[in-house]
Amino acid sequence: MTTEGPLVLVVEDEPQMSRFLRASLGTHGYRLVEATTANEGLAQATASRPDVVLLDLGLPDLDGIEVTRRMRAWTRTPIIVLSARGQEEDKISALDAGADDYLTKPFSVGELLARIRVALRHTAEAASAEEEPVFSLDELRVDLGARQVFVGPSEVHLTPTEYSLLTTLIEHAGKVVTHRQLLKEVWGPSYVEHTQYLRVFMGQLRQKLEPEPAKPRYLVNEPGVGYRLRVR
Numbered sequence: 001m002t003t004e005g006p007l008v009l010v011v012e013d014e015p016q017m018s019r020f021l022r023a024s025l026g027t028h029g030y031r032l033v034e035a036t037t038a039n040e041g042l043a044q045a046t047a048s049r050p051d052v053v054l055l056d057l058g059l060p061d062l063d064g065i066e067v068t069r070r071m072r073a074w075t076r077t078p079i080i081v082l083s084a085r086g087q088e089e090d091k092i093s094a095l096d097a098g099a100d101d102y103l104t105k106p107f108s109v110g111e112l113l114a115r116i117r118v119a120l121r122h123t124a125e126a127a128s129a130e131e132e133p134v135f136s137l138d139e140l141r142v143d144l145g146a147r148q149v150f151v152g153p154s155e156v157h158l159t160p161t162e163y164s165l166l167t168t169l170i171e172h173a174g175k176v177v178t179h180r181q182l183l184k185e186v187w188g189p190s191y192v193e194h195t196q197y198l199r200v201f202m203g204q205l206r207q208k209l210e211p212e213p214a215k216p217r218y219l220v221n222e223p224g225v226g227y228r229l230r231v232r
């Protein structure tokens, strides 16, 4: 048991954003280590072993994508990328390089805290030996052991591909998964450009699972980036 809050490494070169993060996290029980360059950030990641990393994409020495790649060579620590509008491509590359999630500036304290909570929860689940074999959210219940899916009391039959798509999103529940990641995990590495597959199967999945398929409650679209399975 520890009385200290989770340690957040902030790698950000804009003083205004750093101040906002310091104030928001400090008042919510988080401890902070800060870096203003990529190299300093990489050094801090090794030295202080943070629980989660907030990483700005536009840094003066290296970009956030490269920082993500270098960190992923040795650690699974969750990385949440902070991107500016117009950095869509970089954001997707960072996610594909192994970042866990992103926030587009400007974002609210509420969004920031929610993303950090999701990231930390994933770490805790990965660390616990007895992971919950049932995913449930409102009316949706997926028994991962028995490979059964229910909406309310009724069992829903999914094709192997639909099931694989759903479980891939469950594995990353609450976090964005890029089109590329989904295509790679469900169909295989040679299918990463086939985004139309994803649209078709996501449509089918929504038809089967969503109360209102046109206004998805569980399988949320992240325009231009990917999909996110909502939690809570």
Ligand code: CA
Residues within 6 Å of the ligand: 012, 013, 014, 056, 057, 058, 059
């Ligand atoms: Ca910057």
